[in-house]
Amino acid sequence: MDFTLSEDQLMFVEAARTVLADTCDTLRLRKMLERKDAFDQDRWDAVVETGLTVVLLPEAAGGLELGALDFALIAEAAGYYLLPEPLVESAGIAAPLLAAVSPASDYLSDPSKRIAIAHPINPVVADADIADAILLHHNGATHLLNPSQVTLTRVDSIDPFRRLFKVDWTPDRATQISDRSELWDQAFDRAALFAAAQGLGLAQRAVDLAVEYAKERQQFGKPIGTYQAVKHHLASAQTKIEFARPVLHAAAAGLANNDIFSRARISQAKLACLEAADYASRASLQVHGAMGYSYEVDVHLILKRALGLTYSWGEPALHCARVSERIFNRPVGPDQTFASEVA
């Protein structure tokens, strides 16, 4: 029984954080919005160069064959830095699905390729316009299309960096690459897990921003961070973060078990991490006061990303129902914390 992260895990996530800190500051993100750019090629190149797109791929497909926990730590950093490019959707959710069907695919052998995924749980597809390929679901089967074979209609999100599209297409025998419907269930679990991880990163970013502001901003002759009313908002937010993190880590460690226990833990992680993100971004907004409500301060970027992630990849009621299923159909109690159906 050991909950600690390995040296390798810590070093790899540190490398991810460094590349994102260097390339993903919000000034650069805002300029990208002003220019209406869909995509920052230099940043994506840096992300690819660091190996972040091949973390989950098997060695046979040129991947690092690391685990869900390793990628969750990267997704957490992507959340923290508000990464707009589809690292999580492509490398975390779509690529492992494609690898399970055709590990030799050209879309995998080139680590810079972006794969979008049209999962039936979501009404829209993120970043479909900048994808090299799109995985689509039809009656349990998997289809692989390129964007020229589908019709995309943009659906604007409150989060200006979430590029969502309705996809119209016609299933064809020629585009079908697999009929294994369980691949879509597994993709859903990965997606919920990595949405949780991003949520945890967002929550910490919201707290960090507010802490910096509360140290600087003076009222009644001293920094507002000296007042207990301000302190307590942020302490409550940090408490939610501290108790969401081990749930996320346990959910990531159990993902491969693929049973009722692991699914409940993943859903719990999504609920806990995104509740932390929601709570922390609203606390951050309150601590920033009117500045927080302005477009200029970054709080709204965090708040909007958290909102999008809360309701995509299964809304809270769905995840609550998955936890409920585990509670009322399997033993509960202190000896069941690490229960699984894997012998």
Added chain:
Amino acid sequence: MELSYTPEHDAFRAEVREWLAQNVPAEPLEHFDATREGFEAHRAWEATLKSGDWGMVTWPKEYGGRGLDLISWLIFEEEYYRAGSPGRVNQNGIFLLGPTLIEFGTHEQKSRFLPPMASGDEIWAQAWSEPQAGSDLAGVRATCVQDGDDYILNGHKIWSSRAVFADWAFGLFRTPGTERHKGLSLIFFPLNAEGVTVNAIPKMNGHVGFAEIFLENVRVPAFNRLGDEGQGWHICMATAGFERGLMLRSPARYQVAAANLAALYQARKDSCDPSIEAEVVKAWMNAEAYALNIYATASRLMSGGKIGPETSTNKIFWSELDIHLHDTALRILGPEAEFTAPPSIEGQPLWIDDYIFALAGPIYAGSNEIQRNIIAERMLGLPR
């Protein structure tokens, strides 16, 4: 990251489960804060535990423990709560003072105090708060004056849990002329020493679990001081770390309560508001999150980490989850919530009693407001 038990841990769990199945009293004991009889019945239970060598499994063997790791301690607690075992009457000793003694005590002090603590022969109370020093604990006024090889203690302590029936207390005392955090020492005194007067303060539930203690020229050997003179604040913060962070409130306690809540909901599902299910799920998730956090903390400590200010987040989390969990139970019980007899469902606790107890959570062991200050200042770096 390896979230499974070793065969040794599995075997240990089986051993604990079997022993408890044979030894836990069939009928619950009277509460240790209710009467002297209830207190002594719990002392006898501690002796029974010691006979199985279960006093405190993590302590070194030479001081009355088994020398096991923190994961074994968590397993022991899980089985202990699953079996519905009696409350630990010596929790101030074994969970708070014990770990502090192991860290700061001399070999002679450990040999003198730990074995009778592990066996329940000496039961401990905490004497920190004073009428003018609650949340502002550094305002302690009780004094200690060295006289040869002894200390003379004077002062007025209050809110001392279990002091009415306990044998010993550990208290914070000030060297006269010192101020605030400096000049405090942690000193042990027998509650039956000459010059000690203990007055019971009934709690909200009628139990005599609190006391105020008057010390009038109480003479104790300097041997009873833990650490150096003036090091008391530093040592108390370490004790508070164990209290808030790891030892005082085992996750198993809440996991058992959450399992009982799930059973209560299933039994009463047809007669209660369906929106309550989401609260039952939330209560279960909170208990699980607390357990996972504690396993993560245990792992960190086992690989050389130290307890720090993050323990304040624990105290907030368990105290708030406890109230939410019990509040949810009362909502399911509806008009029966106020009854002082348990619901007529096999294995159900007396929810109203546990609810009333949960209400104390945000107050004791340092109020949640103080914990939030600690988090803001020491974890987040906000100015004082």
